[in-house]
Amino acid sequence: MKDPLSENKFAIIPTIVSGNQETVVVNFLKTARELLRQAKTLEETQEVWQKLNALEAISKKFRLSKEVQLDATELRIRIERRVGEMLNQKNQSREGDIKNQNQNSVKVYLDSEDSKSVSSNLSFTKNDLSKFQKLASTPQKVFEAVITDLRTEAAIKRQTALSTTGILRAIQNENKKDRELLFSPIIKPSDNWNFSTVQYGRIDENLREERGYIPGEIYANCFWYYVKPGDLVIAPMAGSGQVWRVYEARKEWMGQHIYDFKLKMFDLTPRGKYKDLITQHDLTKSFPITNPDYIIIDIPYYGMVAQQYSNKSEDLANMALENWQIAMTTIAKNCASAQQTGSLCTVISPNYRDVAKKQIFMITDIVRSLWELAGYILYDKAYSSRRIQQNQTPQMARMNNQAKANQIMLTDITEVLTFRRV
Numbered sequence: 001m002k003d004p005l006s007e008n009k010f011a012i013i014p015t016i017v018s019g020n021q022e023t024v025v026v027n028f029l030k031t032a033r034e035l036l037r038q039a040k041t042l043e044e045t046q047e048v049w050q051k052l053n054a055l056e057a058i059s060k061k062f063r064l065s066k067e068v069q070l071d072a073t074e075l076r077i078r079i080e081r082r083v084g085e086m087l088n089q090k091n092q093s094r095e096g097d098i099k100n101q102n103q104n105s106v107k108v109y110l111d112s113e114d115s116k117s118v119s120s121n122l123s124f125t126k127n128d129l130s131k132f133q134k135l136a137s138t139p140q141k142v143f144e145a146v147i148t149d150l151r152t153e154a155a156i157k158r159q160t161a162l163s164t165t166g167i168l169r170a171i172q173n174e175n176k177k178d179r180e181l182l183f184s185p186i187i188k189p190s191d192n193w194n195f196s197t198v199q200y201g202r203i204d205e206n207l208r209e210e211r212g213y214i215p216g217e218i219y220a221n222c223f224w225y226y227v228k229p230g231d232l233v234i235a236p237m238a239g240s241g242q243v244w245r246v247y248e249a250r251k252e253w254m255g256q257h258i259y260d261f262k263l264k265m266f267d268l269t270p271r272g273k274y275k276d277l278i279t280q281h282d283l284t285k286s287f288p289i290t291n292p293d294y295i296i297i298d299i300p301y302y303g304m305v306a307q308q309y310s311n312k313s314e315d316l317a318n319m320a321l322e323n324w325q326i327a328m329t330t331i332a333k334n335c336a337s338a339q340q341t342g343s344l345c346t347v348i349s350p351n352y353r354d355v356a357k358k359q360i361f362m363i364t365d366i367v368r369s370l371w372e373l374a375g376y377i378l379y380d381k382a383y384s385s386r387r388i389q390q391n392q393t394p395q396m397a398r399m400n401n402q403a404k405a406n407q408i409m410l411t412d413i414t415e416v417l418t419f420r421r422v
């Protein structure tokens with residue numbers, strides 16, 4: 001092969017120092033492209049790669065324009081892909097002979113008959129060759145898209161460089177996208193919505209208890225099963241906005257079936273980091289919006305959360321049973337008057353058992369009868385653990401013993417009751 005570049009990879013430096021550096025490197029790059037086109041063997045291709053390494057080093061050393069530096073790097077990476085293709089081709093033709101499908105491709109090549117001549121003539125390391133083969137195994141379309149993206153990023157951002165490792169990382173990310181699960185494991189296939197590890201844990205830092213809260217995963221499952229694309233969803237007791245966090249992260253739990261809907265949040269006492277997205281509203285006065293396709297209400301659990309959200313008298317958390325029932329009756333009616341026939345409304349609540357006083361309150365039955373009276377029918381029901389038993393503190397041990405001694409069970413299950421407007 002005719003070699004217009006010197007054997008010594010830094011031999012062009014004197015020319016560059018004396019001439020117009022940028023023009024000289026640009027011309028050398030043209031020559032290198034031509035050499036690459038002509039290169040037939042791995043050794044010839046390696047020579048062009050070595051010259052490109054030199055050009056790259058020079059363009060950096062003399063701080064040539066970012067464009068020229070990137071041209072040199074891009075061409076070097078393209079040569080690496082070509083080397084990988086040559087290796088892959090050789091391996092393919094040898095595979096039948098050596099009949100060892102389990103070897104990885106680099107190993108197949110180096111272990112093969114003429115590996116000595118190859119390894120003595122090639123100065124690439126095994127690691128280099130493995131990277132080149134990965135570049136070569138990437139479909140042309142993906143490779144071109146990734147190299148264009150990374151080159152553009154490197155041209156814009158000072159701290160980003162175009163590199164073989166960067167390209168391989170981006171290719172891996174692309175492949176991961178393809179391998180995105182069809183359905184997320186967060187979405188439960190049955191009415192048992194228990195989440196042993198919680199991805200969307202409590203975000204309201206003012207609340208002291210670490211456990212016993214409803215995981216955001218419950219919102220994800222409600223959305224999945226009850227919300228259609230384009231729906232208007234209202235969370236009128238959004239509190240600290242867990243519902244928003246789950247909504248925002250929907251790409252994480254929607255698997256390959258990603259769709260959009262609108263979510264609006266209200267609460268008597270908006271708080272937390274999403275406070276500005278939550279409109280202050282008392283649900284006992286009215287429903288804040290007309291015609292919602294879906295309403296999801298995580299109500300203050302009767303008997304468990306007094307003074308936790310506010311000290312307001314209109315806060316359901318602070319009400320005794322009678323007032324709580326009156327307020328819930330009004331809320332059910334407000335929901336019903338805002339919704340059209342066929343729309344869904346979910347109310348999330350556990351029952352309540354006062355172990356010390358030996359009292360049992362079937363709160364979810366009360367909710368059901370109030371929503372039915374207001375003009376809904378029960379459409380669906382799911383169950384989720386409040387995970388209280390995961391809290392292995394001495395206090396929990398005492399409560400467990402008290403429950404057994406008083407023959408009153410602790411309440412762990414939250415019911416997710418979904419009603420349909422008739």
Ligand SMILES: C[S@@+](CC[C@H](N)C(=O)[O-])C[C@H]1O[C@@H](n2cnc3c(N)ncnc32)[C@H](O)[C@@H]1O
Pocket residue numbers: 204236237238239240241242243266267268269270281282283284298299300301309310314315316317
């Ligand atoms: C179980 S919490 C909801 C927590 C919410 N899931 C979150 O991410 O923080 C119940 C919420 O109902 C709100 N609330 C209580 N009474 C209300 C009322 N009359 N109108 C509207 N919201 C009320 C409380 O402020 C509290 O935020």
